[in-house]
Amino acid sequence: MSFVSGESPESGGRERVGDARRVDGNAAGGMFSEIFVPDLTTARAKCAGCGAEGMIGSLPVYAHGMGTVVRCPKCDRVVLRVARTPQHVWLDATGATCIVISRGT
Amino acid sequence: MAPFSRGFRGHRPDAAAAGRLPPGQYETRDFPVLSAGPTPHTPLANWSFTMQGADGKTARWSWEEFTALPHQTTTNDIHCVTKWSKFGTTWEGISIDTLLAEAAAKGIKPSPYVMARSDGGYTTNVPLADLTNGKAWIAFMYDGKPLPAEHGGPARLLVPHLYFWKSAKWVRELRLMENDAPGFWESLGYHNYGDPWREQRYAGDE
Amino acid sequence: MSADAAAPRITWRLATVIDVVPETPRTRTLVLDVPAWPGHRAGQHVDVRLTAEDGYQAERSYSIASPPEDARLSLTVEELTDGEVSQYLSEVLRSGDTLELRGPIGGYFVWDIPVGGPLLLVGGGSGIVPLMAMVRHRNAALATDMDARHRLPARLLYSSRRWDEVIYRDELARLVEKDPTLEVMHTLTRELPEGWTGFTRRIDRAMLEMVAWPPSEQPRVFICGPTPLVESVATTLVELGHNPALVKTERFGPTGGSV
Numbered sequence: 346m347s348f349v350s351g352e353s354p355e356s357g358g359r360e361r362v363g364d365a366r367r368v369d370g371n372a373a374g375g376m377f378s379e380i381f382v383p384d385l386t387t388a389r390a391k392c393a394g395c396g397a398e399g400m401i402g403s404l405p406v407y408a409h410g411m412g413t414v415v416r417c418p419k420c421d422r423v424v425l426r427v428a429r430t431p432q433h434v435w436l437d438a439t440g441a442t443c444i445v446i447s448r449g450t
Numbered sequence: 451m452a453p454f455s456r457g458f459r460g461h462r463p464d465a466a467a468a469g470r471l472p473p474g475q476y477e478t479r480d481f482p483v484l485s486a487g488p489t490p491h492t493p494l495a496n497w498s499f500t501m502q503g504a505d506g507k508t509a510r511w512s513w514e515e516f517t518a519l520p521h522q523t524t525t526n527d528i529h530c531v532t533k534w535s536k537f538g539t540t541w542e543g544i545s546i547d548t549l550l551a552e553a554a555a556k557g558i559k560p561s562p563y564v565m566a567r568s569d570g571g572y573t574t575n576v577p578l579a580d581l582t583n584g585k586a587w588i589a590f591m592y593d594g595k596p597l598p599a600e601h602g603g604p605a606r607l608l609v610p611h612l613y614f615w616k617s618a619k620w621v622r623e624l625r626l627m628e629n630d631a632p633g634f635w636e637s638l639g640y641h642n643y644g645d646p647w648r649e650q651r652y653a654g655d656e
Numbered sequence: 657m658s659a660d661a662a663a664p665r666i667t668w669r670l671a672t673v674i675d676v677v678p679e680t681p682r683t684r685t686l687v688l689d690v691p692a693w694p695g696h697r698a699g700q701h702v703d704v705r706l707t708a709e710d711g712y713q714a715e716r717s718y719s720i721a722s723p724p725e726d727a728r729l730s731l732t733v734e735e736l737t738d739g740e741v742s743q744y745l746s747e748v749l750r751s752g753d754t755l756e757l758r759g760p761i762g763g764y765f766v767w768d769i770p771v772g773g774p775l776l777l778v779g780g781g782s783g784i785v786p787l788m789a790m791v792r793h794r795n796a797a798l799a800t801d802m803d804a805r806h807r808l809p810a811r812l813l814y815s816s817r818r819w820d821e822v823i824y825r826d827e828l829a830r831l832v833e834k835d836p837t838l839e840v841m842h843t844l845t846r847e848l849p850e851g852w853t854g855f856t857r858r859i860d861r862a863m864l865e866m867v868a869w870p871p872s873e874q875p876r877v878f879i880c881g882p883t884p885l886v887e888s889v890a891t892t893l894v895e896l897g898h899n900p901a902l903v904k905t906e907r908f909g910p911t912g913g914s915v
Contacts (some may be wrong), residue, residue: 357819375702378665382665393466410530411640428525428640430652437638458708458748460712
């Protein structure tokens, strides 16, 4: 799965296609490079909610001014979220069961 | 310090705005939309609002019941932690005082802390004392029209004296708590309280 | 090609604007000299950062328009009505100015010859920029090798509002003329010039069925542009049977109304 759209039964009537503002993991690539040395956009993340897996570059991202929120394209749960304050980067990866990063070898 | 970009101007408040702006803010005439997730579109027939006591007791209103409660118009300046402020925004909503009184009639007792919960999973925590005595509403109209979905409609929490991330969009529940607990942004580096006049943006700010 | 895991951390660099080339009424290309640029792959982008004298900063991402073969880095910028960064890059920035940027960013939405083909590119508005880097790379890398071109054909389906808003319009026409293995199909969604024979609507399932190779050909697909277009096209191609692993997407978010 790299991209799946459509409504899930749990979404309670949420409309995906209407959210023109969302981008994807590609847009967060520069920010991720401040935290991770390898390229995170090619890493695979597994959703802790529904088990769906995808490359982070393909995942819907809400680049909220307060932080970056990466969501599962299937169930909409938060997979990863990052906030940058003046002194720190806060990373919450509890929405991902695991993140698999290629070593490029 | 990063090199200057020739001819690039930051935001400069004009003199008239300066007195009204909390520290570090600039005035905008827009109403920027910031979102941490997809816009919910819960049909009104499925919508309900809940107040839950710390003991688990609940009071619930359907959309018809909710909008039949006495409501007020309020005009406020709002301040976003991303530094924009918007003056004179007009809302119509139900005062949290009204909701607490209605909930008390159903046996729900106050507790010192509140977690607001929204469609889509967003949460934010506010002390009860910051929601009472005319300081907060559940707003369902903005600028004389039904609150648009992108700005949190059908109803959002409105707490103008705190940074606007506390004014949870798409609010569905206020859960009273005996102990404080951090919400979505409060658990990711943002200030637990968020007073714009003391510039409490981030965890650790005085 | 860089081994991603071994790549050095991306740092901010100061580029110099060498040239500014108008493309359409609302877009122009900035040609930049970037000291110690490590090279890039078609599809990658840079983050640009502007700093005002009072310390205020604004950052935006821009796709690289130039292929890796070019000595200089090109960015094509669309002027958005309320965009403080795009306004600056479209109206204030000029040759000789410096521009802070970091990159190249992104290993997911990239194509080069070894990735193979056939190559299907679908773009809307300014989404054409990273796709054009891919077209230019294919052209430069396969310059005189007609056999290689036939083994790696490319199709571009490009949605714009009006003919005068089609970015790289003339260059695409020239490339198509010289290279029978490159096909470019335009669709215009708002206004048509006299005698228009191309598509005249938003990209939909019927158009994709006509333009895309069958899934059995296993085309490498790259879709870029406004988020609703990207999501709708990607969903449709997967519904038509294309392998999701071969369909790469880059959502630009809302645009200034390019489609």
